[in-house]
Amino acid sequence: MNASLDISHNKMLLWLMAMACGLCAGANYYCQPLIASIQHSFQIPQSQVALTVTFAQISYALGLLFIVPLGDIVNKAKFIPLLMFGAAIGLGLCALSTNLYMLWIGTIITGLFSVAAQVLIPLVTLAVRPEKTGAVVGFLMSGLLVGILLSTSLSGLLSNLIHWKAIYVLSAVLMLIIALLLKTRLPRVSIIQMTYLKIFQSMGRLLKQERRLVYRSLIGGCVFAAMSMLFSTIAMLLTQPPFNLADVWVGIVTLVGVFGALSTQWVGRLADQGNNTILTWVGCTILAISWGLLYIGGNSLGFYTIGYGLISLGLAMVHSCNQNIIFQLNPIARSRINSIYMTSYFIGGACGSALGVFAWHHGGWPMTCLTGLSLVFAAAIFILFDQFHRPQPKANAESI
Incomplete structure (x- = not known):
């Protein structure tokens, strides 16, 4: 540069x-x-x-x-x-x-x-x-x-x-x-x-050649799915007994997530120092703990609020590390790499929203929390795959 x-x-x-x-x-x-x-x-x-x-x-x-x-x-x-x-x-x-x-x-x-x-x-x-x-x-x-x-x-x-x-x-x-x-x-x-058609051909090659992109996309999809489950069920939980909150107060509760969002610059600095793997594990651990607190929060607004803030922090940490890693894979293909990652990220979010509603209607808040925790465990499995994956020799950048 x-x-x-x-x-x-x-x-x-x-x-x-x-x-x-x-x-x-x-x-x-x-x-x-x-x-x-x-x-x-x-x-x-x-x-x-x-x-x-x-x-x-x-x-x-x-x-x-x-x-x-x-x-x-x-x-x-x-x-x-x-x-x-x-x-x-x-x-x-x-x-x-x-x-x-x-x-x-x-x-x-x-x-x-x-x-x-x-x-x-x-x-x-x-x-x-x-x-x-x-x-x-x-x-x-x-x-x-x-x-x-x-x-x-x-x-x-x-x-x-x-x-x-x-x-x-x-x-x-x-x-x-x-x-x-x-x-x-x-x-x-x-x-x-490059022509528009060749863009998508090259994206297919990126998926084959950059295994870390695949793993990090799956990690991102899983953790955002866990967060989206919370988005899709927060109103259903907090507007009924024992909370009975008005819509405006439900929105105020979500503001605690801002503190997690503001952590991304700090996480980014640590990631620049080569701490991506440990930060990813810390973020995943925070996500797991948050679902335990959210489960208790089914009867306690205080625990729910703390859990909501922690899940936002954990998501921000994992997402920041994911982007720090994928943007180092192929400098001339960063928009295409981001397209692949973010598409996976939001597909995960859409699936998480649907899972949240399904779990709520078939097992209430306990089933919702168990499903959210399962998504975090799925992310942990993909983190292991990413951690132990040996990078393949890079292809010529012009061929991507």
Whole structure:
């Protein structure tokens, strides 16, 4: 990397990037606490409104798979603001929606283009010195995770104070402003010459040649599945006896996860020092302990809150280590590598959400906690595979 490209000391640019990551990631979660308000506004069945959440997840997954890999063959400095403009248009359509179908269209557009954050992170890894990669990526991941955690609380709060569309208006405006600020500030990095079809052929080769990418993707999918089980059951647990919390208080409980999200920069610094394996094990251990506390938390809000904070910390640690490792595998294929990893990550999240609902309806909170702990054990098995895997000789980078 050309030393003149190093942006690790450009605090203003890094803060803009972190805010962009948070806005893009959070944009897909605004609708979750707004289901009842949207239902009342459009006077339609709740089951139809709930599909908005599904469309947000599916469109984001499609963006991860089909848009993010383009980051390796296009000018990222121009591509990222363009994606953010697209996401702002989607948010604007949601804000202007007069019926559910218009809201769905806006949600799908937002989901597709909000993957800008997943192009931005690989760009940063090419614009900082290798020994700073973990710390800088960790800082951006803090912004991304805080954006996700604050999105539901903020959207619910604005819905109560103003209107359910207020969060979409605010987010669209902020997205446009930050996109414009980034447009002239993002560093230019080299790209490779490759057709769109060959991108996917090369991704298949990456899966065959980079076994650590496979293992780390499976680890990420398992731990995010465990966290997503909590997302899908938190309202069902805390709004019924013995807690009987109102929706706004459920959102406040989730804010404890912000402390875990803010740990990613610290984790990144330690990962830069070669501590990825031990940090991964520590994170996995924290995840296991958190499910024990969450089980006790079925009758104690204090234990539940501590467990929720710890599971957020454990997820942040494992995810940061995963990204620190995969971005070292093949520097010229980082967008494609991130596409593979994040697609696996969010597939895991979708499966975890479904497992959470299934476990809740078939065994209540004890079954939910047991299933969550099982996912952590599955992640531990893949960590062992990754730890004892002997890296194969690298292929010529140009062949990937």
